[in-house]
Amino acid sequence: MNVTVRMFAALREAAGADRLEVELAQGATFAHLLERLAEQYPRLAPWKPHVRIAANCEYVGLDAPVRPGDEIALIPPVSGG
């Protein structure tokens, strides 16, 4: 399945885009998604340990399965307030 991942803040600047496309196997987890992103976009690799993932506006665990149509976002360390 083809998934779009939204990028924000420093991660968006590192990626050079506010969204990236990744091809994933059915049944892939968000851990697989991160792996794929880091392979396909090596500039993102250093961020891997520091990002959280949100699907449909909720934080998700890396073991959760990616579903087609999920709105996915990579959340770098937050600094609001």
Added chain:
Amino acid sequence: MGAESRGVVRIVQEKIDAGAVLKSVEDPSAGGIALFVGATRNQSHGRSVVALEYEAYEPMAVAVLRSIVDEARRRFGIVHMSIVHRTGRVAIGEASVVIAASAAHRNEAFGACRFAIDTLKTSAPIWKKEFFADGSAWVDPGAGGSAA
């Protein structure tokens, strides 16, 4: 049981009217109202800051802020809570976030307000970029952290 919850949760792109946020949580059943204003400072890790910019993943930020209000209600029994966060360029000394909480008594109002800002700072998908005279950088809360 109590007043219908009337607080506002908003992400805005212009100056926050703290007085309006305060008014939004007033209630005849509330004997205490706590107001927190997060304002932009002119110093960061020894460097002079000339401006700040905030970015938010808006739909999720609103969802997270709403869940903070719900949790504050569960933990502190507040009457109303409002949270307004600003995005875009914020001049030094202006409010980036305003939180107001009303409760029957002051302990709960203070507690809820503190809980809300502390939780927002670690979980809301909002990011701050600092502009110095000679460059800019996204704040990295892991590197040196920020004082409470």
